[in-house]
Amino acid sequence: MAGRSGTDPAARAVPRYRAPAGAVVGAVAMGPRVLGRALAATLAAERARWPLWLPVALGLGIAGYLALPVEPPRWTGAALMAGLAVLLLLARRAAWITALLVALTAAAVGFVVVQERARAVAAPVLAERLGPVSVSGRVVLVEPRPGRVRVTLADVAMARLAPADTPARVRVTLTRGAPPPPGTWITTRAILSPPPRPAAPDAFPFPRRAWFERLGAVGFAVGPWTRPDPAPAPTVWARLVAVRETARVTVAGRLGEGLSGAEGALATALSTGDRGAVPVPVVQAFRDAGLAHLLAISGLHMSMIAGLLFVGARSLLALWPAAALRLDLKKPAALVALAGTAAYLMLSGANVPAQRAFLMTGLVLAAVLLERTAISPRVVAWAAAAVLLIQPQALAGPSFQMSFAAVLALVAAWDLAAPRLAAWRRAGPGGADRWLARGVALYLGGILLTSVVAGLATLPFAAFHFNRVPVWGLAANMLAVPIMGLWVMPWLLAVLALLPLGLEGPALVPLGWGLGAIRWVAETVAGWPGASASVPAAPTWGLAAVALGGLWLCLWRRSWRLLGIAGLVLGLLSPWSRPPPDLLVTDTGRTMAVRAGGGGGLILSPGRADGFARRLWRDRWGGASPEPWPGPGQAAADGALRCDPLGCVLRRDGRVLALAWTRAALAEDCPRADVVVTPLPTGGACVGPSTVIDRRALARDGSHALWLDDGSGGGTRGRPSVRTASDALGDRLWSPRTPDGP
Known part of the structure; x- marks a missing residue:
């Protein structure tokens, strides 16, 4: 699926600036004027990379809004954006000043986008504990859990509350009866509470997440659920959501029936994105082994599905002589892969990592259709901007941070390593055996490089959000990722294709073998001495230092990008900058x-x-x-x-x-x-x-x-x-x- 070139064409438009390695340090010693000239020259040489910082500016505006201690007036962001736009129109000075104003305007846009999103989703929130009380609503999400099921209700009606004070959505845990099908209207008696505040200051702010999800109450049922009679007629959109959720529940049920125990729960997680049925010890083993990313549908899974569909469709079309002789088979294969990944996105529940992965994959496939560069930092930038504009609140979540950190680091590493690897593979004489050996070596080396780069890129974010880091994660990924790519995902794709026909049984057996092997790797590595190390809670500024340092290191090309290491070191040391509370x-x-x-x-x-x-x-x-x-x-x-x-x-x-x-x-x-x-x-x-x-x-x-x-x-x-x-x-x-x- 690669395009015509492995490098960004825009990056080749400006001659590479080759400053001495110690130019900036020497300039500091010689005075601020020399330092200013050195920085200006380096910045000008990096002009082709300036657009990559627009999503960063957008994110800074979003982060600024989310970090404010008080709610700003609604006009704040719009006024700031308007003032910057006027300055931008009046600017007639150096290009870097214009670029700075553009970046500030992008930050203001991010501020306005998230502020308007926060107000657009406004809905009543329960003020205090209530119940038992009669609650009715339409089931929009079903999340099976061991011994229970958690459902999210929309169009809620609640006894003892006026419609103006009733939450838009309520999440209730059911412990009696079969799970209600998605789209069903149900009534039950429940004890409800407001979304809980963090159990520790500066811990994950669940009320903020609940606000953006319009979730105004959580609780548990104290009796069975029933269907109201008559039930309100659903809207067209509600019917579409119900169809999607019904498909997800059906797939989860069929996989659970065909694969017993943890393997069935793992197959459900890889298919529908619902990890609730995975036993807690298994989830902990995956975390301690550094394999938790295999349980969350993200770029790895989406790219594997797209690659399998692309290669499979292209191979089948190659068997048709008329098509092979007249068509560029990459383009119809890319269309098939795009349609398949879109279906997989819907089946997975379209969470933030899956959305990001689909956008990335879609842009790569679109580049194939347009005969443009398929893999470049600009693809990552466009995907990040799209996610931030659609779901700006996702910036503060670990899914967005870890997925984009991994992808950006991998693209930056690929940008450096791809020409050298390609030259090494072509170098020297040899027949088919030598070519195959080099291909296998490149594949294994690619897994090693991918594991190292992605692991290092996501480690600070995992430490910040989960306070643990896997010590043996590299070894676990070296063993598990090839099993996932070469065995599990092909069989999972076969199972999903055969499910509508009821013929998935034979494909479930080898799928279970592969999932069992990955589980064995996770449990074995997690059992090694010191498999997981705890990290103290880090301050928010430490996470910001890591993020900005990593962006500086990955987005620039010249030697001054090494200054980003200072931000990384500062952020990595931040957990130890303060003692635990007394x-x-x-x-x-x-x-x-x-x-x-x-x-x-x-x-x-x-x-x-x-x-x-x-x-x-x-x-x-x-x-x-x-x-x-x-x-x-x-x-x-x-x-x-x-x-x-x-x-x-x-x-x-x-x-x-x-x-x-x-x-x-x-x-x-x-x-x-x-x-x-x-x-x-x-x-x-x-x-x-x-x-x-x-x-x-x-x-x-x-x-x-x-x-x-x-x-x-x-x-x-x-x-x-x-x-x-x-x-x-x-x-x-x-x-x-x-x-x-x-």
Whole structure:
């Protein structure tokens, strides 16, 4: 499917600027004027690469909007864009000034796009826990889970709520009865809550994601679902969505029937994008082995499907002499591959990685049809711009970041390596055996290069979002990716083609063998010593430094691109730029964690409540300490945390933090503690401490993280630093509204 050239023709339009390796460093030593000339000359030599930065500018505008602590006025972005457009029209100076104004205008466009998107999807959000209450709606999404099924309802009607206050969409977990078919109108009784705030400050902001999905409530059913009579007539669009979702459910069911256990769940994940049925230990093994990307439909799967369809269609057409002699077989083969990948996109649920992969694949196939360069950084830039304009909120998600990081790094590496590899393959005499040996070596080397480049490109983002990095990921990919490409995907394509005919049975057997082999690789590598290393939670600026450093390294061609390594190093070191918090507490006050002395992880309070928060805390801040929470009359190993029947006291960094469980403990601790944390309401009576976190504060602001050390979290002398979930979410459209808070 390659085009006529492996390099970007625009990049050849400007002669390559060959500055000495130390030109910039030398210019710095000689003075700012010389430095300015060196930078201007290098920038001018990179003029062909300037357009590649437009999607970056678009993303910076989107990121700027999402990062604001308060919701800006609606006219802000439009006014900024209009002012920049006027400056752009009036600019009559150097080309780089015009380019800078264009980039700023693109950033303003990104700001406006995401701001208008956020307002366009506005829908009511449940203000507080409600239920059991009767809920009815149309099923638009069915997500099977072990022992239950999760459904998303649209066109919701809810008892005890006026239509103006009823969420547009509700997600309910059903535990009784068979799953309802997509498109079905159902009624059930459920207990509903607003989309939960992060279990830790600066963790994944689920309320923001729910806002853009128009998801106003989540909960679980307390009874069976029934069909209302009569049911409202669906719209044409609703019928189309129901057809797609029905096809996905049917494929998942047939694969689950034909392949038992984890293999069936893995086949469903590769076909429909639904990983909910994959057993948790298997998912964890894939993550620890660095193979989690194989479970998410993305560029790897889409390119394999497109390649198989392209090669298969071209080979079949070559058997028809009339077509082989008169037609350029690449073009009809590209059309077949494009149609097949579009069908695969719909079947997969069209998530962000699949959309990005389809756009990339579609642009490559379009380049084949137009006889243009098929693989270039510009293809990546166009795909990124398209996704950001259609779904600007996707920029903040790990799927977008990891998929584009991998693709951009691979394209940049291919741009450097392709001419050398092609020359090596053509060099020297030899017959068919030598040509075959070189081809096999190139394939294996390509897998190695792809695994190394993609793994290194996605590693910082995986560490930021999931706080773990696979140590043996390269070895696992070297074993699993060839099985996926040479065995699993061809048989999966055969199964999907035979499913409508009911003849998929024979193809399911070898598909199961391949999936079993990949699972064995994942579980084996995950069992190796130190297979997965934990990484502390990184600040947002660290992720930004990694992203901008990687873009600088990949988008430019001259030697100054090596300056991007500084951003990468700074971002990779950022997780260790701050210590873990001294105290963590959930929004209910039932679960707490205290940092153990000597960096030994977190000492978790007893009980099993708030299991998700406990797992998140362990992942983000060094795991759980082996020592238990002290009982009454006991102390932690370092003596900093001591407990009695009324509560606990933490002494660290010259401060006293009291955890009060009873009114008697409050009366004793308020006069002498610097910080008091209690699940009880204080009513403003605890006036001695500099910081009081009580039931009202927890309900208003959500989970809290507290640093006692003045320098650890930005606190001032005499007042510890506190960071809450509300601080992280800000006062935005998607921020939870409570009676006592924003």
